[in-house]
Amino acid sequence: xxxxxxxxxxxxxxxxxxxxxxxxYSLVYSIMNFSNFAHGGVxxxxxxxxxxxxxxxxxxxxxxxxxxxxxxxxxxxxIERTAYKPLRDRKAPFLYFIISAMGASIFLENIVIATIxxxxxxxxxxxxxxxxxxxxLSIGRLDIxxxxxxxxxxxxxxxVIDHTKIGKAITATSYSTKxxxxxxxxxxxxxxxxxxxxxLLAGVAGVLFGMKYTVYPQIGFITLKSFIAxxxxxxxxxxxxxxxxxxxxxxxxxxxxxxxxQYRDLIAFVLLITVLVVRPMGLMGKVTEDKA
Amino acid sequence: xxxxVQGIIMLAGINLMAVLGLSLLTxxxxxxxxxxxxxxxxxxxxxxxxxxxxxxxFIPALLVAAIVTAGASxxxxxxxxxxxxxxxxxxxxxxxxxxxxxxxxxxxFGGARGWPxxxxxxxxxxVLIIDLIGVIILANLIGSRxxxxxxxxxxxxxxxxxxxIDVFKYKLKSLMISAAYAGIxxxxxxxxxxxxxxxxxxxxxxxxLTIIxxxxxxxxxxxxxxGSFVLTSLPEMLRSFDKWRLVCYGLAVxxxxxxxxxxxxxxxxxxPSSIKKMIFNFKHRKxxxxxxxxxxx
Numbered sequence: 083x084x085x086x087x088x089x090x091x092x093x094x095x096x097x098x099x100x101x102x103x104x105x106x107y108s109l110v111y112s113i114m115n116f117s118n119f120a121h122g123g124v125x126x127x128x129x130x131x132x133x134x135x136x137x138x139x140x141x142x143x144x145x146x147x148x149x150x151x152x153x154x155x156x157x158x159x160x161i162e163r164t165a166y167k168p169l170r171d172r173k174a175p176f177l178y179f180i181i182s183a184m185g186a187s188i189f190l191e192n193i194v195i196a197t198i199x200x201x202x203x204x205x206x207x208x209x210x211x212x213x214x215x216x217x218x219l220s221i222g223r224l225d226i227x228x229x230x231x232x233x234x235x236x237x238x239x240x241x242v243i244d245h246t247k248i249g250k251a252i253t254a255t256s257y258s259t260k261x262x263x264x265x266x267x268x269x270x271x272x273x274x275x276x277x278x279x280x281x282l283l284a285g286v287a288g289v290l291f292g293m294k295y296t297v298y299p300q301i302g303f304i305t306l307k308s309f310i311a312x313x314x315x316x317x318x319x320x321x322x323x324x325x326x327x328x329x330x331x332x333x334x335x336x337x338x339x340x341x342x343x344q345y346r347d348l349i350a351f352v353l354l355i356t357v358l359v360v361r362p363m364g365l366m367g368k369v370t371e372d373k374a
Numbered sequence: 375x376x377x378x379v380q381g382i383i384m385l386a387g388i389n390l391m392a393v394l395g396l397s398l399l400t401x402x403x404x405x406x407x408x409x410x411x412x413x414x415x416x417x418x419x420x421x422x423x424x425x426x427x428x429x430x431x432f433i434p435a436l437l438v439a440a441i442v443t444a445g446a447s448x449x450x451x452x453x454x455x456x457x458x459x460x461x462x463x464x465x466x467x468x469x470x471x472x473x474x475x476x477x478x479x480x481x482x483f484g485g486a487r488g489w490p491x492x493x494x495x496x497x498x499x500x501v502l503i504i505d506l507i508g509v510i511i512l513a514n515l516i517g518s519r520x521x522x523x524x525x526x527x528x529x530x531x532x533x534x535x536x537x538x539i540d541v542f543k544y545k546l547k548s549l550m551i552s553a554a555y556a557g558i559x560x561x562x563x564x565x566x567x568x569x570x571x572x573x574x575x576x577x578x579x580x581x582x583l584t585i586i587x588x589x590x591x592x593x594x595x596x597x598x599x600x601g602s603f604v605l606t607s608l609p610e611m612l613r614s615f616d617k618w619r620l621v622c623y624g625l626a627v628x629x630x631x632x633x634x635x636x637x638x639x640x641x642x643x644x645x646p647s648s649i650k651k652m653i654f655n656f657k658h659r660k661x662x663x664x665x666x667x668x669x670x671x
Contacts, residue, residue: 116460117460164632176460180633181584182628184581184584185585185624186628188581188624188627189621189627192624281494306467311465344479353466355453355469358454358457
């Protein structure tokens, strides 16, 4: 029972970071209907930015956090402007968007390898290592912090989407780009906003992830799992992305806790295929209608 | 010819085999795959299993590899090909990674540590001959009714369904043939390296194959041939440049997509008459239609 609770808490904490990442995939998918594979690269760079702001510029932790998030937001917008905007203007088929996204993700990963180097880097210690003991449970301070920061960010996101004008515009655009453009929504601006929001959350997630583990250029691969979580919950659905992520995080920690950590990644990919076969729209996704 | 150059040609030829298959799927049928390394892995392990454990000769082993890979692709295609757009590509991604992770855990094939001691049956001649056969079969296929139907599916799925093309069937056919090519490429690779490791078939391999197809041009066999040889030999010539190779590839893919999505060959084949036509088309670039239709969203 104790081990069960312990694993559950670990799963929730990693799941909440997955959620921050998955939301970025889902937001873009809900409006542009393609999987933005460059998002993984943005998250990876977020981890690096945070690392360098903390070590080289010696910024205080909160400032480094905010700076990393702003930088990745800018980066995400730049990627959208250079890699996707020309395709959108030409109304190119979605295949080209995926290829372009793939190119961007290869570019980001390898430019880091080429300039910074493929070595693993460890974040300076920000939070005390000693875990908090509640009864006979011991919870890492970092895990608690990850969970709280993720929850705050997701809460803010929900507030922005549900209660602000721009949030309504995003929702409207996700239903119909053409329709909302006719109603006077500046869809181009909405797309930039969506990429910026995705980038902000990617930066936060990157820094949290880097603090929990280490920073290295292939973090993008791990972010694939957050993409799986987004598919699991239903691409294009924000609550789906969060629920899918938390579930995936819990499933993963239970697999490595009770079976073997070797099967952790395998479970994620098998889950992905199962979801696609059994219920391709995911847990809460909108039904994918024929777009031919 | 010294063995170094031979090695590069062999590697390019092996890549070409997989690229030809992917070209049929992506360039001619309009389906995007992130999992072709997974098919190569199945082919490689099957072929190696046939020669090492069952003591079969090389060519039958390759055929078995092709059949097994096509069978695997039939299963994955049957399950996921009726999904729209992105979802098929996501499914192939999951498939490719799952295959790698499963092989990591199969101790019979050496697991993650790898499988040494596979006989070196691959040589430059059988690679080139198999490539040639592969190109001829593919060229004939694309000229045939089946190939034209696949191109129709790429251009306009709904319209081709209306004129009576069984879209699902042709997508599945394309995927199976494409997987069989990848399987043979995997078999050749296994007997060229004489060593197999699941790590060789990571997602990076799939993206590399896709990059070659895009570079050569979506919907062009000669483009794929050119692309495979250029992109396999280029990094060898620019060894010191190696760190920046993938940076340039990534950038090149984006630039190709936003400026010339047709790739190097732009859907055209290299035959004497087409060269003339290509020069003409190059001059009148603006009027030319894109090779992959503006369907999608």
